[in-house]
Amino acid sequence: MSRTNRHPIFDFLEKGLQNTDSGLGDRSTYIGSSDIGQCMKKSYLSKTLGEEHNLKQLLIFQRGHVAEGIVKAGLANHPKKIGLQEQVEVKGYGQWTYVQSHIDFLVSFPKEDVILECKSISSPLPDDKPRLSWLYQVQLQLKLAKLQSGRDTRAIIVAVNVNTGEYSAFDIEFSEVLLNTALSRASQLWEAVQSKTEPEGEVSDLCAYCSFKTQCSTLLKNGEKLPDEVDAMVTRLKELSPLENEAANLKENIKAFMEAAKIKKGIGVKYSVMMSEIKGRETVSVQFLKANYPEVANKVIEAGKPYKKLKVV
């Protein structure tokens, strides 16, 4: 297996994933509820230029589908049968005909409907709060779903980390203030798309995953002032640093005890611990090679690949 040469299977998979129908239609012809919350410039560029994602981004997107699949399995297989609809399209009317949303799941109970919006997360949410962009999206869904059905409607955002199995849920109350902000963002974005006027970007932690990051004037100009989400991550990283040292010390102490006691497995009240011996990697002494076989050394020794180091000060 080579780490540097990509196997052709991935070119094949990339094409297939790029060709997957999102079920959301032509997104340049309407403002979707998820466009409203994200960076206006990104939404604008993706609508006007289109967006091609590489395999890595496509794989990350698939985690969202996995999270949805998990929630669906829990809803559809529950012994109590519920009225479950998926990808329910709701639309604005009057001056808002260009606004649309696709609700992940709509569960109908006799007295109310419940919107379930699924999110995939890869790290704990700052302050364990839902992202503002999710709130805009769900406020719009609440309003449009209620207008469409005439029924009482509430919403829950379910956030799942498909790597660690951690999960959070947030009950979302309807808020006129948030709805108005969401609608105002929708109208600004729609006007920008109609008049082909590129809006300013809104720098956040999500810039790291944005397809337009290399050409984004806002990010290049304003990247130094950390956005709130990244600032919260830096603070949390600093808080966790002592724990990293503590964990390393604890491991050393536990290993030392198990070595002294000549045991490979220890049973505790809550957890067990197992120690195994991993074969060391073969190494080459660069100094020896250079001193004794300089002609070989010149041919085989390469400069190490540069890597990024982060220091929180």
Ligand code: SF4
């Ligand atoms: S890089 Fe950041 S600011 Fe620029 S378009 Fe993308 S999300 Fe917006």
